[in-house]
Amino acid sequence: MSFPPGAIRDAIIEYLTVVASGATTEEIMGAVRVRLGEVPSSSIRSYLNLNTPTRFERLCRGRYCLREHVGEYKGEFVDRPIFPSETLGGARAFNADCFEWLAVQAERSIHAIVTDPPYGLVEYTEKETIKLRNGKGGIWRIPPAFDGHQRAPLPRFTVLDEADKVRLYKFFMKFGVLAKRILVPGGNVVIASNPLLSHIVSSAMVEAGFELRGYLARQVMTMRGGDRPKNAHEEFSDVSVMPRSQWEPWVVLRAPLEGRVQDNLRKWRTGGFRRISADRPFGDLIRSHPTPSSEKKIAPHPSLKPQSFMRHLVRAVLPLGDGIIVDPFMGAGSTLAAANAVGYRSIGVELDEIFFDMAKSAIPLLANLKVRNDD
Template sequence: MTSPFQNTILNGDCIEMMRKLDRASVDFILTDPPYITRYRGRDGRTVINDDNPRWLKPAFNQMHRVLKYGSFCLSFYGWNKVDLFMDAWRSAGFDIVGHIIFRKQYASSSRFLRYSHEQAYLLAKGDARPPAQPISDVIDFNYTGNRLHPTQKPVQALRPLIESFCKPGGLVLDPFCGSGSTLAAARDTGRNWLGIELSQEHFETATKRLNNERMAAA
């Protein structure tokens, strides 16, 4: 099935919004959900729903439902809450098929160690075929300055993931789209995209970003 929601951003709770999508209507999910770490940036900004795990299982249940059989979901996660994420992924029905390290040239924080990487798991729904040319499980992460979002991801690091795990013209979903980096990467690589964002502020930022970049490319 083809989703009627394409190349747009929805403002609202992603669990409720995904319930409006047809089953098996999404080709690839690439998302950076709250890490459940009560994150607070140096500028004091926080991430909505980062203080509780209530949304975690229902959200991934819906992601599994809307994803096509044999397709992939790539999810960032908080390393010190990996038990909660693993339980949610497995409970939803995902198979865990890979792990990616995003290597940063800076430390986002220092305590017991200097934390200079991000991480994500590659999840599969059903019998997913490996890509013809697998990409490296270590990807360089350029600093975005977090100007648009407190945990903003660099578009250039997301493009190869979309190219590897979603066919051209396919639909990429990001249920926690923040400032829209996943959506920009999908558009840049010739894929359709759908974002969902709970925060009104970030929804407006992502919408403006995608609209401005779309007009600039026209």
């Protein structure tokens, strides 16, 4: 198979730009083949050898990085105490940039990822977070109060332009490359999204090397959509610009299997979803409700998901009940609390110090709550 001039070079450089702290020759080969298809190993090895040390640096036998990233190499990929952390029962929470944290973890050390990321990217920038905390709005829309209830702020993803969407794609491409390296074969990845952006999230993760396994529908009345035309609501009183959203999509992906499903389950304990019971499989439609006020008081995070839903989801992603779940965008710790509640080990990573401190106090309290089961 022939490739356009520079295709192998561009694929190698793009991957090593994402994995700044270095990668093995085998990892580089895998990343190049995800992008280009079957590429001879000799072509990749030759390019690395011919361009070392001018473009690449050989960190140790069989491991390379871009020369401009030499200072970012942290030695062997192990969980080392370079980030502030807290142990909370079976959970461990890190205050760190998740990309930096993912880059220094051991290969094939994690069994599942469950996360609700900042999939609009802009809503959790420092500028927009300050506006949110000061009640100033910004990209966060404050829904009107009615029927006696005050609604939580919602990010307005309709304001994203094409450049924002390109950045979103690149964000999840980078996340996917890093996540695929640390997941064992067959490991599940479940990512919260919304109907406007889920296609971008899923396509970027597939390009990073994951298998798309479908979508979970969290059936819940949201405050998205259903509005009349802005500044013309009386003129077009019978028109809604968008349907009122009554569900939330969660993208379901899987790291490629090693052999058949049963082979993967025997070796890695992953490759499917844990059944609810012997005669009831885990389903892709999950009835839910907005996060109760009792949970929001414990963890006043704008994207907090209810424990009833999170426990149902978290229990399912480890098919044999064994392994470690990671939430790279931990927020207030609802994933880790759910893992503690069902008896799983988990790790969370959160960049924002305020949310990290919130999670430290919230995780034990959320985990101990008795919750109603909507499903």
